[in-house]
Structure formats: structure tokens, C-alpha cells
Amino acid sequence: MSSIPHGNVPAYLNPDSIRRGLSRRKTLDQVFVLVGLILMLACLGILAVLFLDLVIDGSQRFGWDFFTNFPSRRAERAGILGAWVGTSLIMLVTAFCAVPVGVAAAIYLEEYAPKNWFTAIIEINVTNLAGVPSIVYGLLALGLFVYQFGLGQSIAAAGLTLALLILPIVIVATRESIRAVPKSIREAAYGLGATRWEVTKDHVLPYSTGGILTGMILGLSRAIGETAPIITIGALSFIAFLPSSPFTSEFPFISFQWLNDPFTAMPIQMFNWVSRPDQAFQANAAAAGAILLAMTLLMNAVAIWIRYRFRKKINW
Numbered sequence: 112m113s114s115i116p117h118g119n120v121p122a123y124l125n126p127d128s129i130r131r132g133l134s135r136r137k138t139l140d141q142v143f144v145l146v147g148l149i150l151m152l153a154c155l156g157i158l159a160v161l162f163l164d165l166v167i168d169g170s171q172r173f174g175w176d177f178f179t180n181f182p183s184r185r186a187e188r189a190g191i192l193g194a195w196v197g198t199s200l201i202m203l204v205t206a207f208c209a210v211p212v213g214v215a216a217a218i219y220l221e222e223y224a225p226k227n228w229f230t231a232i233i234e235i236n237v238t239n240l241a242g243v244p245s246i247v248y249g250l251l252a253l254g255l256f257v258y259q260f261g262l263g264q265s266i267a268a269a270g271l272t273l274a275l276l277i278l279p280i281v282i283v284a285t286r287e288s289i290r291a292v293p294k295s296i297r298e299a300a301y302g303l304g305a306t307r308w309e310v311t312k313d314h315v316l317p318y319s320t321g322g323i324l325t326g327m328i329l330g331l332s333r334a335i336g337e338t339a340p341i342i343t344i345g346a347l348s349f350i351a352f353l354p355s356s357p358f359t360s361e362f363p364f365i366s367f368q369w370l371n372d373p374f375t376a377m378p379i380q381m382f383n384w385v386s387r388p389d390q391a392f393q394a395n396a397a398a399a400g401a402i403l404l405a406m407t408l409l410m411n412a413v414a415i416w417i418r419y420r421f422r423k424k425i426n427w
């Protein structure tokens with residue numbers, strides 16, 4: 112092979128040109144990282160300012176009475192007891208319905224379903240459903256759960272509505288997490304004689320638990336603040352009673368009567384207070400908004416802790 116004479120070396124092979132190109136790319140990388148960091152800090156700063164503003168505006172209402180009182184026509188006596196209990200029960204139904212169904216659907220589509228035109232249509236529809244406006248889910252639930260199934264304006268109807276809303280998010284996030292597991296792990300398990308379910312249960316799911324919980328966090332964080340779907344199915348804006356207790360003193364010590372009870376939620380209560388001209392009710396709405404954000408952060412913190420425990424177990 113003939114060598115290129117020193118004087119005829121192309122410009123792109125010149126060592127000085129290569130060094131200048133690498134230096135320029137490193138500089139661009141550093142600029143990109145710096146710009147991204149500045150934008151992230153700016154967004155976090157805006158969120159912190161807004162949250163602090165809510166806390167300051169509602170600071171006079173933070174107290175035990177605010178958590179234990181029902182809504183009232185007098186702002187100083189109004190509370191969020193019915194709202195935060197209703198929100199908690201709705202989130203319980205939503206998580207219980209959406210997470211198992213979403214994870215099971217993602218496992219089937221990624222590990223079991225044949226790759227044909229039918230599954231391609233399902234995948235496209237699932238992806239598109241993640242961007243459908245929430246009011247559409249409310250109208251669907253009004254016709255299906257409230258009228259067709261006869262659930263009425265109940266906690267069960269609200270939980271199922273929000274479960275439908277976040278189901279595409281859980282499916283997409285779970286599929287991406289399962290897809291990220293290296294194929295070599297599956298091949299090694301198959302080589303040792305494991306069945307497809309054993310590979311999925313003992314290898315794929317443990318390694319993808321972090322992504323599954325991330326999808327659950329994103330879905331529940333969206334559901335807890337949704338207003339349009341539960342307004343559409345008939346959530347009450349003023350409620351002076353609590354749903355039935357899930358626990359009883361008689362066998363089997365568990366009751367599901369609360370699923371059929373009327374409800375309200377934190378976003379509905381906030382909307383009711385914000386629509387009033389009295390500044391005292393505006394302070395109540397600000398306090399409720401800060402508490403709703405705190406509930407969201409607490410829910411996310413629990414999910415992140417569970418995800419950390421799973422990852423630590425896998426690392427061992």
C-alpha cells in the first residue's frame with residue numbers, strides 16, 4: 112500500500128485540524144451542558160417561587176382545623192376534610208386499577224404479542240391515547256361508568272375514569288423500561304432452560320422495576336390534579352360528610368360501600384373557593400393548593416423510595 116506523501120496530507124487528516132475540531136466539539140458540549148443546567152435551574156426556581164407564593168398566601172389557614180373541618184360558607188371555618196379524604200380514596204382506586212392492568216398490557220405487548228399489523232395498530236393507539244385531552248375521558252366515563260354501568264357519581268366511577276386517563280402513560284413507560292433490559296439477559300436465561308414466564312418474572316421485571324415505578328409516578332401525579340374528568344362525571348363541589356369507612360367491626364372487617372358514595376376532591380374544592388370574590392376564600396384555595404402539591408410530592412417520594420429499594424436489591 113503506497114503511503115501519502117507528507118506534503119499531500121488532506122486537510123481533514125492534519126493533526127492540528129483534528130485537535131481544533133475536537134476542541135471545538137468539547138466547547139460546544141460544555142456550552143450545551145451549561146445552557147441545559149441554566150434552563151433547568153430557571154424552571155425549578157419558577158416552581159419554587161410559585162410554591163412559596165402559595166404557602167405565603169395560605170399560611171394563615173394552615174392548622175389542624177383546616178384538615179378536620181368540612182367546607183363552610185364562612186371562610187375562617189371552612190376546611191378540606193372531605194376533599195383530601197376523597198382524593199386519597201380516588202387515588203387508591205386509580206392505582207389499584209391502572210397499575211396492574213397497565214403493567215400486564217405492557218408485558219404482553221413487549222414479550223408475548225406477535226409482531227403483526229394488529230399489534231402495530233394497538234401500539235399506535237396506545238401512544239395516541241396518551242395525548243388525548245382529559246375532558247374526552249370524562250365524557251367517555253359519563254356514558255360508560257355513570258350511565259351504562261350504573262355507578263353514578265361515585266368514588267368508583269372517578270377512580271376508574273382517572274385509571275383510564277393514566278393507563279396509556281403506564282403502558283408506554285413500562286414498555287420502554289422492559290425494552291431497555293439487555294437481550295443478553297434473556298438469552299442467558301433461555302440457555303439455562305428457563306421458560307418465557309420465568310425469564311419475564313425473574314429477570315425482566317426486576318431489572319425494569321425502576322422504569323415501571325417511574326411511569327406510575329408520572330401517571331398518578333397527573334391524575335391527582337385532574338379536574339375536568341371528575342367534574343364531568345358529577346363530583347360535588349360542596350360536601351359535608353365523609354364516605355363510608357373501609358373498615359368495620361364485624362367480619363370480614365372490610366367494607367366496599369365507600370366505592371358507591373358521592374365524593375369531592377382537592378381540585379374541585381380549590382375551584383369552588385377560587386371562583387368566590389372573598390379574599391379569605393382565596394387564601395383557603397392557596398392553602399389547599401400547597402397541600403395538594405405536598406400530597407403529590409409525598410406520593411412521589413414513597414414511589415421513589417420503593418424504586419430505590421428494588422434497585423438496591425438488584426445490585427446485591
